[in-house]
Amino acid sequence: MQGFLNLNKPAGFTSHDCVARVRRLLKLKRVGHAGTLDPAATGVLPIALGRATRLLQFLPQDKAYRATIRFGICTTTDDLEGDLLLAHPAPDLTLDQVAACLPQFQGVIQQVPPNYSAVQVQGERLYNLARKGKAVVAQARTVEIFSLTVLDWRSGDFPEIDLAIACGPGTYIRAIARDLGQALQTGGTLAALLRTLSSGFDLADSLTLEELETQIQAxxxxxxxxxxxxxxxxxxxxxxxxxxxxxxGQKLRLDQTSLRVRAAEERNLYDYPSWQVHHENGHFLGIGQLIESEIGTLLVPQVVFDGAGFDDAG
Incomplete structure (x- = not known):
């Protein structure tokens, strides 16, 4: 079995837990995932099956979320799973005040990952250092937030806002919650997170673990x-x-191939780091790369996904 599973991850499961569960359900050894989700988060977790694990590195990187941020609260993990650092009611905070701060978190920004994260500092994960009581702050990283859209607002002592967030790779939504709270001088933490899009997979097309098990049994x-x-x-x-x-594993000259490039994108062929490679009958063969050589442009194999059976594949 090979291909992908668009899994709707439940709360309380790590991404590794989900991989292990899928491995048992399908009785399949080679299972991997793209885009780790925190245990408390839910939503799209792309799962690769069989040889498709070799394709994880080529999946699109953009992601989208629905996030709930609670103000007046700060925790050690920047979400409700951590120890409480601050609980100071903010009943006077308004939606207009929050909305006025949102533009500073859009576009290309610098973001410091949470102390409890998988980012490595001097060869060790931040969450391991934090558990040892070592106060280490990660270096700020460049991330891109494509859009922040207000979905709902709930006032009160600890007001909450629901946001739709579209972003590039490496973005921590917990860090957005923390930094937005700091900008408003109220404190803020991530109260809930649902991933609606990841690596080309949409929540609307996802399967829960229960639905997967039902389909396997049937x-x-x-x-x-x-x-x-x-x-x-x-x-x-x-x-x-x-x-x-x-x-x-042989390299082919470009004139031995038929290129299919989206007409709307007039780019140099070498601007594309990787290419899908198909048999003329549509059978997917793998991923290739274009390189210059003395005899012209060559198509070089990066990942040969399926080199068997293309004579009768339709």
Whole structure:
């Protein structure tokens, strides 16, 4: 079995827990995931099955969330799972005040990861250092927030705001909650997080673990095709003889391929770091890269996903 599973991760499970559960349900050894979610978070967790684990590095990186931020609260982990550091009611905080601060968190910004995170400092994870009582602050990193949209506002002693957040890789939503609270001088922490989009997979198409188990028992589960989340990559089609050679690790001249590039993007071919490679009949063969050589532009194998059976694949 190979392909992808769009899993709707439940609260209380680590991403590793989900991989282990899927491995047991499908009786499959090679299972991996993209885009780790904290245990308290829910939503889209892309799971790779079989040889598709080799494709995780090529998935699109953009993500989207629905986040609830609670003001007047600070914790050690920047979410409700941590120890309480501050609880100071903020009943006078208004939506207008919060909305006025949001623009400073959009676009390309500098963000310091939470102390309890998987970021490494001097070869050790921050969460391990924090558990040892070592006060180490990670270096600020450049991240990109594409949009922050207010969904709901609830006033009170500890007011809450619901935000729709679209962002690039490496963004910590907990850090947004912490920094927004600091900007408003009330303190803030992440109260709930639902990931609605990750690596090309949408929440609307996801399966819960219970739904997955039901489909497996009924014999109806079908993994998502391995090339389905790769539509952001341009594509190359190979004739049968060239497909065989490429799958054997040989480099092909560009004039031996048929390029399919989205017409709306007029970019240099070398601006694309990776290309989908298909047999002319549509069978997905793997991922390739274009390089310059003395004999011209070559298509070089990066990942040969499936080099067998393309004679009769439709």
């Amino acid at each position: 014999g109806t589960f079908q993994p998502i095709p391995a090339d389905a989340p790769l539509s952001h990559l341009p594509a190359v089609a190979l004739l049968d003889s060239n497909a065989r050679r490429w799958c054997q």
